[in-house]
Amino acid sequence: MKGVYMKDDEIIDLYFNRNERAIKETDIKYGRYCEKIAGNILGNNLDVEECLDDTYLKVWNRIPPTRPSILRAFIGKIIRETSINRYKASRTYKRGGGVVDELLDELEECIPDNSNVELSILGQELAGIIRDFVRELNKKEAYIFTARYFYAEEISHIAEKYGMSRHNATVVLGRLRKKLRERLIKEGYLVS
Structure with a gap:
């Protein structure tokens, strides 16, 4: 209630x-x-x-x-x-696996590494591109992407919610990362 x-x-x-x-x-x-x-x-x-x-x-x-x-x-x-x-x-105190490491590893191929003064401006522009990218996805893809990369949900939980196998959810996330990478290349954030 x-x-x-x-x-x-x-x-x-x-x-x-x-x-x-x-x-x-x-x-x-x-x-x-x-x-x-x-x-x-x-x-x-x-x-x-x-x-x-x-x-x-x-x-x-x-x-x-x-x-x-x-x-x-x-x-x-x-x-x-x-x-x-x-x-x-x-x-910094202890090493080991974790969901954040997984997320960062998954997105590493898509998100440019900027370690200079322009980081803040580029970050805002990048956030806008990603926001537009998610808005253009269908509802299911948008949920899967945001559940994984904003809410840090486990892939198995995402798969369960949509009645998919863990493998299928992983494949969908891989395709979405590829689409995002292509979008970022098109926008000039990444070099192909």
Whole structure:
């Protein structure tokens, strides 16, 4: 049974009024969503809780001045970045496999490696190209791509949701990466 949630505009107004209830309402409405993203990346409940706290603090500090047009996407981006940063920090202390390493390995052939001052500008342009790429996919492909590369879901979970074998889901993801690579070559981000 779904609860009654405050509207996003009302939550954002609470942030602009510096009312701490904004964090509580954000947690009520988007807490599970954030836990899912962080859990997929981190796989550790303690780290997930800490990321959730860090995310709410970042949202508090960014609203205002930012007035997000889609609060869910705004929060999702922050929890994802926070979780990946926590994952990377923990990796400096211990080595081993993980879903983030898998994701980065899978996307390595598509995403250009820029380690210069232009990184921020290029990153924004690249994000726009990827966003347009996903919008042009059919619903199923768009879900599969974003589930894997934004929400860091396991391939087996994606396959199960669409009644596919793990192998078929892997093939679809491979084709999508190839299409993305071709798009990035066309846009001048990669050399063929």
